[in-house]
Amino acid sequence: SKKKSDKTSTKSLWDWFLPFQKRKDGQVKISISTKVFGFLINPLEGVITLQQCFKEAQPTDVFLVTCPKSGTTWFKTLLFAIMNRDLYDYDDHPLLTTNPHACVPFFETYAIENATNLRPDLSLLATHMPYTCLPDSILVSGCRIVYVYRDPKDLFVSLWHFANKIRSKELPTLILGEAFEQFCRGVSIGGPFWDHVVGYWKASIEWPDRVLFTKYEDMKNDPQLHVKKLAQFIGYPFSIKEENEGIRQKILDLCSFESLSNLEVNKNGLIRLGQDMVLENKSFFRQGKIQDWKNYLTTEMVERIDEITKHKFKELA
Numbered sequence: 001s002k003k004k005s006d007k008t009s010t011k012s013l014w015d016w017f018l019p020f021q022k023r024k025d026g027q028v029k030i031s032i033s034t035k036v037f038g039f040l041i042n043p044l045e046g047v048i049t050l051q052q053c054f055k056e057a058q059p060t061d062v063f064l065v066t067c068p069k070s071g072t073t074w075f076k077t078l079l080f081a082i083m084n085r086d087l088y089d090y091d092d093h094p095l096l097t098t099n100p101h102a103c104v105p106f107f108e109t110y111a112i113e114n115a116t117n118l119r120p121d122l123s124l125l126a127t128h129m130p131y132t133c134l135p136d137s138i139l140v141s142g143c144r145i146v147y148v149y150r151d152p153k154d155l156f157v158s159l160w161h162f163a164n165k166i167r168s169k170e171l172p173t174l175i176l177g178e179a180f181e182q183f184c185r186g187v188s189i190g191g192p193f194w195d196h197v198v199g200y201w202k203a204s205i206e207w208p209d210r211v212l213f214t215k216y217e218d219m220k221n222d223p224q225l226h227v228k229k230l231a232q233f234i235g236y237p238f239s240i241k242e243e244n245e246g247i248r249q250k251i252l253d254l255c256s257f258e259s260l261s262n263l264e265v266n267k268n269g270l271i272r273l274g275q276d277m278v279l280e281n282k283s284f285f286r287q288g289k290i291q292d293w294k295n296y297l298t299t300e301m302v303e304r305i306d307e308i309t310k311h312k313f314k315e316l317a
């Protein structure tokens, strides 16, 4: 069945980010086979710097880990609002005037710009690094890791839209089917997606106090419950007084898709993610819904991706 997306062609999923790179070979893929992971060249430099030089993770640190398009932006805001709730009022909050990616940087891009002083002045950071690529200091520090999983069908559709949005206007639109093929073969940032998930799933089973495996869909379906769990896990539980004052709901309202996507900063602002990559803030807000894949993927695509998911996750059952 024909869906909304089959327009013009491109060579490869790896073209997606090239307009933002100075170098012609703008990205390195370590490999596109399974069990190893791909990075853009800028974050890759950061990953290597962190692996070699970052020794200062603290037990009080919180690392948000995602595959791109899992809801990173949303969870950045939730964690930021939870952890800083004593500092700010809700009518004068930094998230009302600052893009979430500026409030909570990606550690691998932070590392490139701060290579001589890797210990950030922040206890909340985000990363797309696979588990096996985390610096030892993070693994041994006892810090908290929050991993966000999203249904790969929705994640892929979101990624495809994002790639087209940030792509140079001179380039043709990416064909959904070609991008899908690459995604299924494991070609994606921090991917293969499924191996990324399995790494953190296993860690969450082994160290449940240190690694929280949470789902975008669960947060959508029952935000009250899951934001409470999130706050408890990172050591910032809501007190009875806060509950009576409705702080949990205030945080959810502040971080809702409707609220964030309608802010001036997120409608018209720009964010620099690494030396050569400047993106429109609005590119991180599309629909914020679940099961949008039903509008894009053919029956064959759904069967294929579900089969890969079943196969890759069978050891987790």
Ligand code: A3P
Pocket (backbone or CB within 6 Å): 066, 067, 068, 069, 070, 071, 072, 073, 074, 154, 157, 158, 159, 161, 255, 256, 257, 258, 260, 284, 285, 286, 287, 288, 289, 292
């Ligand atoms: P869609 O493209 O499906 O709408 P990431 O932050 O990891 O890049 O993920 C982006 C996805 O999260 C996009 O999904 C985006 O719309 C959605 N998103 C952004 N902010 C959100 C929020 N506050 N609540 C729910 N979803 C949000």
